[in-house]
Amino acid sequence: MHHAQIAQRAFNTPLMVDPAKALAFLSGLGPRITGQDITFQGVEANAADQTTAALPARASLFGNDLAQRQERNGAQPYAVVDGIAVIEIAGTLVHRGAWIGQSSGLTSYEGIAAQIDAASANPAVHGIALDIDSFGGEVAGAFDLADRIRAARARKPVQAFVAEHALSAGYVLASQADRIILPRTGAVGSIGVVALHTDMSGALDQKGIAVTLIHAGVHKIDANPYQPLPETVHDQMQRELEVVRFLFAETVAAGRGDRLGHAAALATEAAVFRGANAIAAGLADELADPVTAFRAFAAAPGGINPTSRKGPQMNTDSTDTPNSDQIADATPSTEFVAPGTPEPPVALPTPTSEALAPDAPVMSADAIRAEAAEVAQVCAQAARLGVDIDAADAVARGLKPEVLRARVLADLASRGDAAGIIATAPAAAAAKDSPIIAAAKKAATASR
Structure with a gap:
């Protein structure tokens, strides 16, 4: 924002504008333009306008001075309805x-x-309504805020009213509410991550402009806009996005519980669900006019039956969702009883220097996504066997699925559970063994 240009247009120059509009403009932007509080002379302003003008220009990560300052003036940093x-x-x-x-x-x-x-600490507030209409935004800060919303709902009922979009980062926040209410045309989802790279090298060549990048550190100029994106850098960026997508799905699962688990959230592959399809897929809880639903919430915010928070599980009949076999394979089963006492998380191996070398084989984006999905499946299967693996960490470190399977087998073998794995595998699994079960059978046969 060009503050100096705004100041030149707003101050010391004739304006043809209604005084009330000018006051509203200066109340909002005045403190940011001048860097300090402003007062008004010659213009009659009501108390609310003066309060708005006195607001500081920012809210701190480590304090809540903004809310406290409004409270001292008898106001709140949010609207209160019923x-x-x-x-x-x-x-x-x-x-x-x-x-x-x-x-x-x-x-x-x-x-x-x-x-x-502020709403959580205010005893006069009986519930919190999130009025959401957002296509998303930055990753930084989103997951921490999601945690705060989830913590707030432990103290007071929180409902998300979507009108009309809660996508990507917007859905991260909506998913932390007790319930998500969606209008017939509303859209939710987009559980994915995107990064943009601009290659200006061709345009610069046409204009006869040469950019020389002088740097210390091999990776200092990775993804710079003056050169085409190298495949190795593209590979690393793709892996970073997969890690963030894992965190995205974990956060959604923390908020939605059994309505939309981690594996099911990943299986949506960043699809957008609208109206009734969103309800069937477990991404929202109720299809209703937001105004009507809000009135019902305001009438009895504390009277929500916790069991009513559970919505239908994912229905994959929609054309923009994966098939049910994919989700079933990726979803941890509760039928399999892990042998022995649960152990600490498996220590993942460190990738070799060859795997990190600049001339290592380059994978396509599709291959990286497929490998990340396979890693998620291995980790889900390992969890059924009582072995805890951080899937996001595994993807971030570029560990191959076969390496993870070997680590799981080694961990189970050290406990003497390899035979137990085969013996206790349910009959249903015999028809279609997981890769870990198949490898365990092969290892047990070879040892005889």
């Missing part, structure tokens, strides 16, 4: 965005957090 704190989550979601809201087209995670904390 005892329900209404917190808007609209537009593009940003980290370190100061106290900005829908009027700027951006909403900051800090601002939302300040409102959540």
Whole structure:
């Protein structure tokens, strides 16, 4: 934002604008332009306008001065309707965005957090309504805010009212509510991550501009816009995105529980679900007009039956979702009883220097996604055997599925459970053994 240019257009120059509009403009942008609080002379302003003008320009990560300052003035940093704190989550979601809201087209995670904390601590607030209409935003800050929303719902009922979109980062926040209410045309999901790289080298060549990058450190200029993106850098960026997608799915699962587990969230492959399809897929809980649903929530926010939070499990009949066999294979089963006492997480091996070398074989984006999905499947199968593996860490370190299977078998063998794995495998699994079970059978046969 060009503050100097705004100041030149707003101050010391004739304006043809209604005084009330000018006051609203200066109340919102004045402190940011001048860097300090502003006062108004010659213009009659009501108390609410003065309170707005006195707001600081930012909310701190480590304090809640913004909310406290409004409380001292007898106001709240959120709207209150029938005892329900209404917190808007609209537009593009940003980290370190100061106290900005829908009027700027951006909403900051800090601002939302300040409102959540204040509403949670206010005894006059009986519940929290998240008014969401966002296509998403930045990764930074989203997961931490999701944790705060989930913690808040342990103290007070929290419901998310989507009108009309809660996608990507917007869905991260919506998924932490007790319930998600969606209109008939509303859309949720997009559980995925994207990164953009701009290659300006061709345009610069046409203009006769040569850019020389002088750097210390091999990776200092990775993904710079003045050169084509090297395949090795593309490979690393793809793996980083897969790791964030794992974290995304884990956060959604923490909020949605058995309505949308980690494996099922990954299996959506970032698809967008609309209306009734979203309910059937477990991404939302109720199809209703948000205004009507809000009135019901305000009438009895504390009267929600916890069992009613459980929505239908994923229905994969929709054309934009994977088939049911894919989800069934990736979802941990509760029928398999792990032999022996649960052990600490398996220590994952460190990739060899050859695997990290710049001239290592380059994988396509599709191959990396397929490998990440296979790693997730191996980790789910290992969990059924009582072996805990951090899938996100495995993907981040570039560990191959066969390496993970070997580690699982080695861990089980050290406990003397290889025979038990085969003996206790349910009959249903015999028809289609998992790769780990198949490898265990092969190892047991070879040892005879």
